[in-house]
Amino acid sequence: MTFSEHVQISVIALYSDNITGSVIVEYVIFSCWNKTENVNMLIGMILSLLCIGPVAADIAVDLSRYYPDGNPLYKGYYATAVDRTKITFSNIAQDIGFLVVQVHTQFENVTLSNSSKIVYGSYVSGTNLGLVWSSSATTATFYLLRNIKVGNEVQFLLAVTVYDEYAPYQVISYTNDYLTVKSQPASAYGVSCDANSIKIEMFQYYFNHYDSDSQTYFDGIEKMLTVEGIRNHSRLVGKDIGYRKHNRMFSNYRGRGRVFVVVASYKGRSAAYVPAVSYGCDALNWRDDCVEFSSEFWKVSRTFLLILGGLLCFQGHKMFRLTMFLIGFIIGILITFVVLSVEHATHNGYGLISLVIGVFYGIFWLFVWWKFGVPLLSVQLSLILSGGLIASIAFYQLGDYNVFASDLNYWLTFACIIMAYMIVGVAAMVYGHIISCALIGSYAVTAAISYYIDGNMEFIFVDFFRRVVVKDFGYAVLNPPFLIFTDTFLCILWGLLFVTGIIAQLRHQRSRSPFPPNRNVSLERPLSETTPLLYSETYPTPPEYSQDP
Known part of the structure; x- marks a missing residue:
């Protein structure tokens, strides 16, 4: 499909709202995707009222040296303190099929438009x-408009990617609860929404540092602007199962910033779409919302x-009775945690209740x-x-295999792993209990340090909990994040604690x-002729008998 044959100007509308942690991308294709027309018209009317102030701080970019191959x-990188900035691109080569003009800010929502007046189908916000x-x-x-000012000045990355005439279509959306990617089946020109002629691949890239630093943010964006950079720095996302291949979910690792991008290939050519960033939380309220369990209680x-x-x-194993209490305590917390989470209680609320109920579980198991x-x-x-x-x-590493998307396969395999370990542990009960204590304890220490x-x-x-x-x-x-230095250190520490334990x-x-x-x-054990005269720790002190007067 060629852009010149289909429509002169199409719009990729990518809304990335780091204030709410949600990112929504909408590719406006009038022939296949027009359900948001009323919403976009309403937004357009609102934005038209906000477009005040003179055009200032013009930006001019010469594209004579840029070509697809x-x-x-x-x-x-630019900064502006005015309400509206005019961006002009000149000397565009005649053989260029289309441009993808991108603007990335970290916190402030802005509007990018290809018209001086805000009209339906000509702008995007986020x-x-x-x-x-x-x-x-x-x-x-193009025109850059400031909608809601976060500071006196907004810094932004302006990027332009030039492509030849072939271009696929894709729609992406994200929600705040857990990250979701929704894609529209791509189509070739002349075949309405043909999903077989264009190959769609999803990639994600985690930031190297877990913070809201602007340098980290823009460095991550830069690595995901071209197809070559995407393939070199990011991970290919799998798990496109059946009808869900165009509606993907991602486990939300709160505060772990990452970049999502789609690469679409058609007839040997590939195009990268606008990268989308999400922290999965309110980045402007970092300490309270982006750090898991940051209250004093936790x-x-x-x-x-x-x-x-x-x-x-x-x-x-040495402190066996204390271990019985702690294991019962942990099991009680987990069970209560799951039950209350289904009821949608707050973290602090079900945390305190889980601790109280866990104490009763621990006392009960000690009583057993x-x-x-x-x-x-008892073990x-x-x-x-x-x-x-x-x-x-x-499953932290194997959970992304398609076979485990089925709850039956997942929980059956999960139960088999537990049963296999229990059989081996019961066969050598002392060693099984020692290994279990060392494994659970070393993970608890490592997880606490990890925080x-x-x-x-x-x-x-x-x-697992999710x-x-x-x-x-x-x-x-799942595709969990992994920091080379920090997580490698934690893995080594976990192994050392486990072995030394x-x-x-x-x-x-x-x-x-x-x-x-x-x-x-032991108190009920009767004395016999074989009872040692010298009592060890394993025998109770014999009762004292008083002599009759």
């Missing part, structure tokens, strides 16, 4: 904007997680050991919890009974 990208221009003219004029909870995780890792004293029964929760952690680790250094270890649990409570989350693309517990277990005696059973 050799030098396709122009980019420049923080990541793009207009497609196709004409035989050698000059093009900070104290993570400190306790660090301490209790260390006890489990190095003293779990005190009453019955059966090691085979089951430890084996289940550690088996679930192993399964969560596996303080902006790592990603906690997302192993978060993605799979339980979020509807259709099996279709979400096992060694420390095995050394302490030498020449000791496999499990400590149960107090209720």
Whole structure:
């Protein structure tokens, strides 16, 4: 399909609202996509009332040195304090099929228009904007309008990508709850919405630092402006299952800024669409909204997680009764967390309730050991919890395979991993319990440290938790972030804690009974002729008998 044959000027409307954490891209194709006409007309009338003030701070760009095959990208940083800025592109080569004119701001919503007057189909609004221009003219004029001012001056990246005559179509949308990409089936000219002739690929790129720094933001945008840069720096997104291939979900890692972009290929040529950025949160309210569980309650909870995780890792089997309480406590928290999350309670609300109920679970499981004293029964929760952690680790990396989009396949495999671990753990009960304590404790310590250094270890649990409570989350693309230095350090630390925890517990277990005696059973143990005269720690002190006068 050629732009010159189809329509002279088409519009890619990409709304990227970092204030609400949502990004919406709309490709206005009048022949195939006209459901938003009334909304766009309403926005146009509102914006026309806002277009006041003289044209100032003109920007002139010479495109004579830019062409599709050799030098396709122009980019420049600008700042403006006026309401309206005129942008003029000159010396456009005759053999250029179309231009994608992009404007990227970090926080402030602006409007990009190809007309001095705001009319329907001629403008886009947001923080990541793009207009497609196709004409035989050698000059093009655009206008940048400031809608809601965040500061006295707005900094923006102006980028122009030149392409030849072939161009595919795509529609992208994002929501605030979890990131969503909606794509319209591409079509070739003369065939209405033919989805087979054009190949659509989705890519995403995570920022190198987890902050709202403007330099990090613009560096990420620059890497995703051309097809070559996209393929070199970003990850290809998979999991396009059936009818959902044009409606993709992404697991939202709050505060982890990332860039999404679509590459469409047709007859051996590829075109990159306007990159869209989302932090998955309110970037202007970074500390309160972009940092997971940042309240004082959760900070104290993570400190306790660090301490209790260390006890489990190095003293779990030795302090058997404390371990029984902690394992029951953790299981109680998880169950309550899931139930309350389905009821849509607030984080702080269900966090406090989960802690209280978790204490009762811990006391109950400790009572089970005190009453019955059966090691085979008491270690089951430890084996289940550690088996679930192993399964969560596996699906953290393997969850994007299409076969696991089915809840049946996912949970059946998840249960099989837990059962396999339990069978091995029961066969060597002491070693199984020691390994379980070391695994759970080392992960708890690492996850707590990850929070303080902006790592990603906690997302192993978060993605499992979302799979339980979020509807259709099996279709979400996980593709978790990984910081080379921070997360590599955390992985090494986790491994060292796990190994040293096992060694420390095995050394302490030498020449000791496999499990400590149960107090209720030991007090009822009758004395016999074989009872040692010298009592050890495993036998209770004999009762004192008074002599009759």
